[in-house]
Amino acid sequence: MLRVIHVTKKFGELKAVNDLSFEVKAGQIFGIAGPNGAGKSTLYNLITGFYSFNGTIEFDGRNISGMPPFRIAKAGIARTFQIPQTFPSLTVQKAISVGSRFGAAGGLDSAHVNDVIQFVDLDNERTQNTGLLNLLGKKKLMIGAALATKPKILMLDEPMAGCNATEIRSLMDLIAKINHDLKITIIIIEHFMKVLTELTEELLIIESGAKICQGDPLEVVNDPQVIACYLGEPDAKRK
Ligand SMILES: Nc1ncnc2c1ncn2[C@@H]1O[C@H](COP(=O)(O)OP(=O)(O)O)[C@@H](O)[C@H]1O
Ligand SMILES: [Mg+2]
Known part of the structure; x- marks a missing residue:
């Protein structure tokens, strides 16, 4: 449904998104996580047409790269x-x-x-x-x-930020209900690993704009590279 193909976004010398590729399938709840400054919000800005970039983004089989935000919103x-x-x-x-x-x-x-x-x-x-x-x-x-x-896809950027446990539960239920009852595909950026493992079917981890790991959420959060990236151990990351 949504394909991000070799997408790179530079701010001056900084590669906020670095040759990133992934696909979100129709009906999924797809999670994205990564340390602060990893490029997650920038990625949303590229998908929704707020910045130009290198690479291709396709939605429903259509190339939406370079489309203005209002047309991308209209597309769903x-x-x-x-x-x-x-x-x-x-x-x-x-x-x-x-x-x-x-x-x-x-x-x-x-x-x-x-x-x-x-x-x-x-x-x-x-x-x-x-x-x-x-x-x-x-x-x-x-x-x-x-x-x-x-929308056909709803993209949420850290929707649980600042929430307590009860509020998180209530938002998780709402998001699951949107996906299940309204058949809307969901992409969610979130820091709370528990939210991601309970809610998402597939999880993508990015760091410094690039993919570290992608797959089954429970496997991804136990991946040594992912653990290392969250603990900030530069040597372990290169293994
Ligand atoms: N408009 C911008 N101009 C320059 N640098 C930016 C801009 N937006 C984001 N950045 C930089 O890009 C990197 C990724 O930021 P961001 O996408 O907000 O990360 P995240 O959402 O993963 O915390 C950061 O280093 C940030 O400072
Ligand atoms: Mg962000």
Whole structure:
């Protein structure tokens, strides 16, 4: 469904993404992890069309490299951001409506907006200003705004950041439900290994923009190279 083929992104001399290739299959929950600065958020920015890059990205068999962000969103790719970005003076309902206008053709679909609000369980907060939502509410709102675009793939960037165990559980359930009930393919960047091993079917580890390991999540997190990269042992990494 999504193919990243020999993709490289340089910021000056820094290769933030370095000859990276992988494929996400339709229906998967696909995890991405790696140390801070590994290039994970940059990769999302490349997939969603925010920066130019070398290499090829294909979505649904179409080359989307170089397409502007709004066309990529229309093609069915939605993302959330690492730092929750809400519009504090909008109501929950309005904020999710904004998402629905940004995405799929046809403009505002209020029935769909209502479905999304119920799906992310923000019905009771519908008329509240988003600035008054608690952390979990803000996260659900961000996911709801992305869902409002009717995506085929939802890309989440550290959705659990700052959350406690109860909030993490609730977001994990929501993400699994999006994948299972709405049949939306999910890519999730996350630091919590437990989240990745419980939620994802395939896990990609990147460091310094390059692939370290990819495969079954339980095998990947026990891979000596992956453990070494998290412990920061440069010698062990080269084995
Ligand atoms: N717009 C930018 N300009 C210059 N350097 C950037 C830019 N965005 C990210 N970087 C650098 O690219 C590297 C990867 O960053 P990022 O993708 O945010 O990592 P991660 O999300 O894995 O923590 C970092 O060294 C970061 O400083
Ligand atoms: Mg990041």
